[in-house]
Amino acid sequence: MSEAVVTVPVARIEGFSSCEVDDVLAVEEPLEFRLDQITISLTMRTPGDDFELAAGFLFAEDLIAGSEDILSISRPADGSPNVVEVRRTPEARVNHSPAKRNFLMTSACGVCGKASLEELEQNACPALAPDNVRVASSMIRRLPERLRAEQAVFQTTGGLHAAALFDFNGELQAVREDVGRHNAVDKLVGAALLNRQTPLSRKILLVSGRASFELVQKALMASIPLMAAVGAPSSLAVATAEKAGMTLIGFLRDDRFNVYSGAGRITVSENHT
Amino acid sequence: MSEAVVTVPVARIEGFSSCEVDDVLAVEEPLEFRLDQITISLTMRTPGDDFELAAGFLFAEDLIAGSEDILSISRPADGSPNVVEVRRTPEARVNHSPAKRNFLMTSACGVCGKASLEELEQNACPALAPDNVRVASSMIRRLPERLRAEQAVFQTTGGLHAAALFDFNGELQAVREDVGRHNAVDKLVGAALLNRQTPLSRKILLVSGRASFELVQKALMASIPLMAAVGAPSSLAVATAEKAGMTLIGFLRDDRFNVYSGAGRITVSENHT
Numbered sequence: 001m002s003e004a005v006v007t008v009p010v011a012r013i014e015g016f017s018s019c020e021v022d023d024v025l026a027v028e029e030p031l032e033f034r035l036d037q038i039t040i041s042l043t044m045r046t047p048g049d050d051f052e053l054a055a056g057f058l059f060a061e062d063l064i065a066g067s068e069d070i071l072s073i074s075r076p077a078d079g080s081p082n083v084v085e086v087r088r089t090p091e092a093r094v095n096h097s098p099a100k101r102n103f104l105m106t107s108a109c110g111v112c113g114k115a116s117l118e119e120l121e122q123n124a125c126p127a128l129a130p131d132n133v134r135v136a137s138s139m140i141r142r143l144p145e146r147l148r149a150e151q152a153v154f155q156t157t158g159g160l161h162a163a164a165l166f167d168f169n170g171e172l173q174a175v176r177e178d179v180g181r182h183n184a185v186d187k188l189v190g191a192a193l194l195n196r197q198t199p200l201s202r203k204i205l206l207v208s209g210r211a212s213f214e215l216v217q218k219a220l221m222a223s224i225p226l227m228a229a230v231g232a233p234s235s236l237a238v239a240t241a242e243k244a245g246m247t248l249i250g251f252l253r254d255d256r257f258n259v260y261s262g263a264g265r266i267t268v269s270e271n272h273t
Numbered sequence: 274m275s276e277a278v279v280t281v282p283v284a285r286i287e288g289f290s291s292c293e294v295d296d297v298l299a300v301e302e303p304l305e306f307r308l309d310q311i312t313i314s315l316t317m318r319t320p321g322d323d324f325e326l327a328a329g330f331l332f333a334e335d336l337i338a339g340s341e342d343i344l345s346i347s348r349p350a351d352g353s354p355n356v357v358e359v360r361r362t363p364e365a366r367v368n369h370s371p372a373k374r375n376f377l378m379t380s381a382c383g384v385c386g387k388a389s390l391e392e393l394e395q396n397a398c399p400a401l402a403p404d405n406v407r408v409a410s411s412m413i414r415r416l417p418e419r420l421r422a423e424q425a426v427f428q429t430t431g432g433l434h435a436a437a438l439f440d441f442n443g444e445l446q447a448v449r450e451d452v453g454r455h456n457a458v459d460k461l462v463g464a465a466l467l468n469r470q471t472p473l474s475r476k477i478l479l480v481s482g483r484a485s486f487e488l489v490q491k492a493l494m495a496s497i498p499l500m501a502a503v504g505a506p507s508s509l510a511v512a513t514a515e516k517a518g519m520t521l522i523g524f525l526r527d528d529r530f531n532v533y534s535g536a537g538r539i540t541v542s543e544n545h546t
Contacts, residue, residue, distance in 0.1 A: 006508045011536045013410045014529035018541045023531055028486055028507035032390045042390065044486055044509070082390055117305045117355055120315060137286045158524070159483055159505035179485065179507050210432055212452065213301055213317055232432035234301035234452050235279045236317070251431070256287035258296055263284045268291045 003027065003047045004177065005157055026159030028179045034076070034085040035063060036093060046160060046178045047081065049187045053178075054084040056190025059198070060218045063096045064088060067193050125220040128245045131201065133225050137268045139170040141255050143206050144230055150175045151208070162208040163188045165200065173203065181209050182218065189222045199223035206230075211237045211250055220244050226265060228252045233260055276300065276320045277450065278430055299432030301452045307349070307358040308336060309366060319433060319451045320354065322460045326451075327357040329463025332471070333491045336369045337361060340466050398493040401518045404474065406498050410541045412443040414528050416479050417503055423448045424481070435481040436461045438473065446476065454482050455491065462495045472496035479503075484510045484523055493517050499538060501525045506533055 010023045026046055033041045033054055045053060051073045058064045069092030076083045088096070143166055150172060151162045161181035165173040165188055176187035185207065192198050201223040207215055211229035213236040219227045220240070227241070228249035238260045241248035247262030259266055283296045299319055306314045306327055318326060324346045331337045342365030349356045361369070416439055423445060424435045434454035438446040438461055449460035458480065465471050474496040480488055484502035486509040492500045493513070500514070501522035511533045514521035520535030532539055 008508075008511060008533065010523075011532040011539075012529065013413075013532060013539065013541055016410070016541055018410075023533075025506060025508045025511060028509040030390055080390075117303055117315065117353075120303055137289070137291075140286075157505055159507055179483075210452075232430055233298060234432055235281075235298045236301040238281060238298060250283075256285065258294075259284040259286060260281065260296075266284075266286065268286055268289055 004160075024156045026157040026179050030082055032083045033057060034083065036087055037085070043180065043183060045180055045183045049176060049191065050084050052176070052187045052190035052194060053183055054086055054190065055193050056186030056188065056218075058086060059189060059193050060186060060221050062221070064092055065096065066198060067196055069096065125217050125240055125244050126223075127243070128220070128223060128225055129201070130245070131225055133168065133202075133265045134267050135168050135204070135226065135265060137257075137266055140204075140228060140249065140252065140257060140266065142170055143204070143228060144252055146170070146172050147175065147206055147208065151177065160184075164206045165192065166204040166206060168202060168204065181207060181212075182214055184208075185215055185218045189218065192222070201225060204228065206252070210234070211248060213237050213240055216240045216244075216246065216248065220246060226262070228257065277433070297429045299430040299452050303355055305356045306330060307356065309360055310358070316453065316456060318453055318456045322449060322464065323357050325449070325460045325463035325467060326456055327359055327463065328466050329459030329461065329491075331359060332462060332466050333459060333494050335494070337365055338369065339471060340469055342369065398490050398513055398517050399496075400516070401493070401496060401498055402474070403518070404498055406441065406475075406520075406538045407540050408441050408477070408499065408538060410530075410539055413477075413501060413522065413525065413530060413539065415443055416477070416501060417525055419443070419445050420448065420479055420481065424450065433457075437479045438465065439477040439479060441475060441477065454480060454485075455487055457481075458488055458491045462491065465495070474498060477501065479525070483507070484521060486510050486513055489513045489517075489519065489521065493519060499535070501530065 004027055005024050006027050007022050007024050009020055011018050012021045028044050029047055031043055031045045032039055069088050071087040071089055073086050076085055147164045160177040161184045162177045163184035164175045174188055174191055176184050178184040192200055203224055205219050205224045205227045207229050210231035211233035216237045226247040230252055233250040242261040247265045248260045249257050250260055251258050277300055278297050279300050280295050280297050282293055284291050285294045301317050302320055304316050304318045342361050344360040344362055346359050349358055420437045433450040434457045435450045436457035437448045447461055447464055449457050451457040465473055476497055478492050478497045478500045480502050483504035484506035489510045499520040503525055506523040515534040520538045521533045523531050523533055
């Protein structure tokens with residue numbers, strides 16, 4: 001994770017004393033996405049897992065349906081570390097065309113590259129297929145502790161968001177961190193996609209911060225039935241989860257949590273599996 | 274602030290009990306910006322202060338230089354609560370044209386509507402003019418307490434970011450809250466702009482969360498010489514502040530803080546003014 005953090009000298013002021021100490025910062029750098037040779041977006045991200053980030057972003061934006069739509073992911077010929085180029089198969093270009101939209105996308109901020117309310121409404125989040133998933137509340141309560149154990153960079157910088165996938169037994173599958181919470185989720189889903197593990201209909205998504213509309217939307221694109229946030233959800237996050245049939249949990253900490261939608265998937269018992 | 278929060282029923286699960294309680298959520302709704310009758314951007318925001326948000330956003334994007342460039346700010350004819358229309362003077366249209374860019378903007382996520390690295394680099398943040406500002410560390414340490422006292426909605430939802438302006442005596446000038454931290458700053462700067470108080474070269478900006486590149490950039494556009502964050506700064510936030518001559522403070526809490534750049538403006542003493 002070395003490129004994800006940088007050490008800088010700072011003046012630490014406490015009471016009436018000032019001393020120079022080293023501080024570890026989360027790295028934030030721009031990343032430009034090029035799709036089929038066209039620049040489509042720029043996001044501020046923490047370097048690392050850039051190919052996964054690109055794959056997850058394109059998947060969340062419905063510009064690819066899966067790894068089978070990707071011909072190649074690479075750096076440009078000049079080797080720039082802040083550009084990722086994705087080329088799609090001819091079929092993918094036909095089925096998932098950004099040209100269907102009126103403008104270039106610059107998303108990664110919660111609105112899926114849509115510039116108007118009309119476009120936002122036309123692109124409703126997909127509803128989940130019915131399932132009979134049941135998970136124990138006792139397992140849910142233990143998830144943040146498992147994430148913290150893996151969240152190495154946040155511990156040192158306090159500056160990164162984390163997103164993690166768990167299976168229904170509460171086993172940690174993957175963790176990704178980023179200065180942008182949307183990027184952390186894109187990296188996580190992109191990694192699963194490149195490993196041909198999507199759809200994620202048998203997984204739980206845990207995010208270290210708040211649950212916004214955009215994160216719920218990204219989880220729904222990946223068919224994740226259960227999402228939990230350590231922080232608060234927004235009104236639109238709850239409404240979107242409710243409409244799509246997703247279980248949304250908030251304030252998962254201090255051995256308790258709130259269920260905002262889809263409570264039927266949670267069983268309150270001592271059963272650990 | 275009634276439209277900023279909504280009460281929903283939730284299942285609160287603690288230990289092996291589940292009970293239904295009411296929870297207060299921060300409202301998140303899309304807002305579409307129209308500039309001179311063209312839709313230019315969509316942001317997810319907490320309703321309230323929408324005209325200030327629009328003004329602050331346009332100012333941060335360099336699409337207006339001040340309130341004198343604004344002919345009108347209004348809702349559309351159909352009264353939609355999630356659309357704001359801004360019309361500029363003919364002079365402003367000439368001097369601050371989005372047509373100078375190659376694409377429509379959909380920003381509010383830290384990259385000022387720029388879709389490529391080249392554009393990001395071409396639009397460097399403005400450097401601050403030299404000043405002889407000196408503020409006491411003892412005053413800085415008291416700012417978060419003053420913000421918390423005013424931050425009513427966050428207290429109930431845990432779901433809002435806050436941004437506040439202080440004068441150099443530590444007196445609170447204004448506070449704005451939003452689900453998006455960039456929106457909180459845009460609302461704050463937009464309010465100052467509409468009140469003809471810009472540039473804010475004699476003000477301190479305090480943000481309740483982390484300091485990202487985009488927030489430093491917005492502060493620099495408003496000529497704010499000193500910015501403090503309760504949370505961690507990112508590497509690019511520090512580099513940008515350093516380059517522009519801005520004082521950037523992070524981890525301002527528990528009666529101490531770190532100075533990442535521009536330490537010359539901070540005096541460590543018991544002097545309260």
